[in-house]
Amino acid sequence: AQSVTQLGSHVSVSEGALVLLRCNYSSSVPPYLFWYVQYPNQGLQLLLKYTSAATLVKGINGFEAEFKKSETSFHLTKPSAHMSDAAEYFCAVSLLFGNEKLTFGTGTRLTIIP
Amino acid sequence: DTGVSQNPRHKITKRGQNVTFRCDPISEHNRLYWYRQTLGQGPEFLTYFQNEAQLEKSRLLSDRFSAERPKGSFSTLEIQRTEQGDSAMYLCASSTRGTESSYEQYFGPGTRLTVT
Numbered sequence: 001a002q003s004v005t006q007l008g009s010h011v012s013v014s015e016g017a018l019v020l021l022r023c024n025y026s027s028s029v030p031p032y033l034f035w036y037v038q039y040p041n042q043g044l045q046l047l048l049k050y051t052s053a054a055t056l057v058k059g060i061n062g063f064e065a066e067f068k069k070s071e072t073s074f075h076l077t078k079p080s081a082h083m084s085d086a087a088e089y090f091c092a093v094s095l096l097f098g099n100e101k102l103t104f105g106t107g108t109r110l111t112i113i114p
Numbered sequence: 115d116t117g118v119s120q121n122p123r124h125k126i127t128k129r130g131q132n133v134t135f136r137c138d139p140i141s142e143h144n145r146l147y148w149y150r151q152t153l154g155q156g157p158e159f160l161t162y163f164q165n166e167a168q169l170e171k172s173r174l175l176s177d178r179f180s181a182e183r184p185k186g187s188f189s190t191l192e193i194q195r196t197e198q199g200d201s202a203m204y205l206c207a208s209s210t211r212g213t214e215s216s217y218e219q220y221f222g223p224g225t226r227l228t229v230t
Contacts, residue, residue, distance in 0.1 A: 009154075036221075041223075041226075042223055042224075043118070043205055043221035043222050043223045043224050044157070044205070044207075044221040045221070046218055046219075046220075049218060090156050090157070092156075100145070100162075100209070100219075101147065101159040101162060101170065102147075102149075102157070102159065102219060103159070104156030104157050104158070105156050106154075106155055106156050107154075107155070107156050
């Protein structure tokens with residue numbers, strides 16, 4: 001079975017500061033990893049995905065994440081936070097082959113301080 | 115491409131009533147997923163279809179829940195004899211299979227169910 005753990009249910013950063021949202025995964029096979037963003041009362045939007053190609057993945061809105069197998073991590077970063085980044089962020093994992101259901105973490109709410 | 119749509123967006127019902135939600139996936143997508151999201155939690159997988167075949171159901175999907183995708187296009191999720199614990203956001207997603215992009219699920223806006 002696969003799982004993800006998101007460290008920190010709430011993260012606050014100042015506008016212009018580095019954003020770092022943490023995600024650690026557990027999987028019996030090489031995983032596919034995803035970061036989704038959710039704005040209030042909306043569905044989820046894919047930010048980026050890792051599918052066994054490059055370990056550094058660039059996504060939309062200036063976000064990127066690095067897959068580190070030795071640390072079983074897939075942390076999300078953005079060099080400079082913008083007010084529009086305030087939202088809930090979810091890390092998710094699926095198995096490499098066959099079963100593609102997503103297993104989500106509990107989410108991290110990002111607040112941007114003006 | 116109009117994205118994944120879900121109806122209704124909001125549903126308030128009394129305990130014991132039946133409710134049905136509809137999901138229309140992106141037209142060329144042959145996989146369709148249902149998830150449930152409670153307040154402060156991440157989405158939890160309920161079930162998924164490839165075309166009209168229901169391939170997997172979570173243990174979260176009690177016998178009061180049933181999902182269908184009769185012609186491999188839209189899907190419905192029905193909850194019978196609703197309970198207050200069923201109050202949640204029900205999310206639908208769709209994807210294609212066969213390429214790397216098949217690991218990308220596109221989500222709808224969700225249906226928020228409130229059981230009073």
